[in-house]
Amino acid sequence: MGKVVVVTSGKGGVGKTTSTAALGAAVAKTGKKVALVDFDVGLRNLDLIMGAERRVVFDLVNVIQGTAKLSQALIRDKRVETLFLLPASQTRDKDALTEEGVGEVIEKLRSVFDYVFCDSPAGIERGAQLAMRFADEAVIVTNPEVSSVRDSDRIIGLLDARTMRAEHGEHIAKHVLVTRYDAARAARGEMLSIDDVLEILSVPLLGIIPESQDVLRASNLGSPVTLSEPLNAAAKAYLESARRLEGEDLPVVVPFERKGFLDRLLGRRAA
Amino acid sequence: MSILDLFKRRTSAPVARERLQVLLAYERRSRGQPDLVSILREEILAVIAKHVQIDQDYLQVSMDRGETMSTLEIDIQIPNKSAVPLAMAG
Numbered sequence: 001m002g003k004v005v006v007v008t009s010g011k012g013g014v015g016k017t018t019s020t021a022a023l024g025a026a027v028a029k030t031g032k033k034v035a036l037v038d039f040d041v042g043l044r045n046l047d048l049i050m051g052a053e054r055r056v057v058f059d060l061v062n063v064i065q066g067t068a069k070l071s072q073a074l075i076r077d078k079r080v081e082t083l084f085l086l087p088a089s090q091t092r093d094k095d096a097l098t099e100e101g102v103g104e105v106i107e108k109l110r111s112v113f114d115y116v117f118c119d120s121p122a123g124i125e126r127g128a129q130l131a132m133r134f135a136d137e138a139v140i141v142t143n144p145e146v147s148s149v150r151d152s153d154r155i156i157g158l159l160d161a162r163t164m165r166a167e168h169g170e171h172i173a174k175h176v177l178v179t180r181y182d183a184a185r186a187a188r189g190e191m192l193s194i195d196d197v198l199e200i201l202s203v204p205l206l207g208i209i210p211e212s213q214d215v216l217r218a219s220n221l222g223s224p225v226t227l228s229e230p231l232n233a234a235a236k237a238y239l240e241s242a243r244r245l246e247g248e249d250l251p252v253v254v255p256f257e258r259k260g261f262l263d264r265l266l267g268r269r270a271a
Numbered sequence: 272m273s274i275l276d277l278f279k280r281r282t283s284a285p286v287a288r289e290r291l292q293v294l295l296a297y298e299r300r301s302r303g304q305p306d307l308v309s310i311l312r313e314e315i316l317a318v319i320a321k322h323v324q325i326d327q328d329y330l331q332v333s334m335d336r337g338e339t340m341s342t343l344e345i346d347i348q349i350p351n352k353s354a355v356p357l358a359m360a361g
Contacts, residue, residue, distance in 0.1 A: 149291055150294065153299070192288060200288070200292060
């Protein structure tokens with residue numbers, strides 16, 4: 001039986017979809033069978049980040065409504081053959097997803113794949129709650145910034161109350177993934193530190209993804225950063241996070257800023 | 272950023288941490304409890320409905336949370352037409 005991991009955050013724009021793609025691709029590269037499920041009905045984007053936007057024929061809602069089979073809707077990645085995508089629908093009907101329908105799809109995926117990553121929509125409404133409903137584990141994507149941390153705290157509360165596991169008195173493993181970490185700003189005391197975030201949320205750390213132009217570049221090209229630029233600092237951080245997710249005990253190193261005095265005066269940013 | 276700014280700048284991260292800690296301590300306490308405002312709204316509406324006919328849109332209940340004290344504001348509008356007390360009418 002595979003593991004179902006929800007990638008969630010509460011706040012939008014913190015990097016849920018990017019992280020789903022990067023982590024999923026990283027796990028799939030090790031040979032594990034991985035399915036990425038986009039739960040952002042109406043505003044799907046995981047297909048775009050994965051570079052599969054022109055290959056979408058059927059979607060999650062089609063499968064739930066029975067107009068397509070799961071095998072027809074799953075899109076196999078062109079780079080990693082054990083990586084699959086189940087796109088979200090573009091329908092504006094918010095009730096297109098039913099709890100029973102989602103449950104059935106997740107159970108089928110769980111029986112075929114080693115990992116099922118559910119990319120949650122932003123917010124705490126129905127879509128976000130359905131994305132986390134059947135999860136065994138949760139990756140909470142957080143930026144070191146007040147509103148993101150507050151929303152993460154809210155999401156942690158929901159994970160502990162509204163998931164199937166929580167309702168059955170079972171434990172749901174939670175991990176914080178800090179993204180868009182700017183070492184220079186943290187060093188100047190302008191950004192919440194990793195310790196601050198962990199102390200406030202009291203959830204173990206999965207990894208720290210440094211702010212990087214290459215992540216945006218990877219999105220532009222439609223490729224998870226862990227596939228297109230695996231040697232980049234952000235990609236390395238994602239690859240290590242994926243290994244921790246699989247249970248490996250790897251220490252987390254907080255990125256630090258190597259900056260000359262001149263760079264600091266001129267406000268240059270390290271890549 | 273000028274050189275002067277480097278000396279002037281006070282770090283903002285500790286302020287952020289403190290504000291978050293205070294806020295989240297409060298939010299976590301109130302989490303899981305049923306929404307007080309909507310319960311009050313329903314019960315107040317039920318009490319008033321016993322005596323006066325009012326539309327539920329005319330009842331506004333809001334809670335303003337302060338640091339040491341919170342204010343509960345209840346605004347009930349009774350349109351003159353329907354303001355005939357049931358007790359009198361009956």
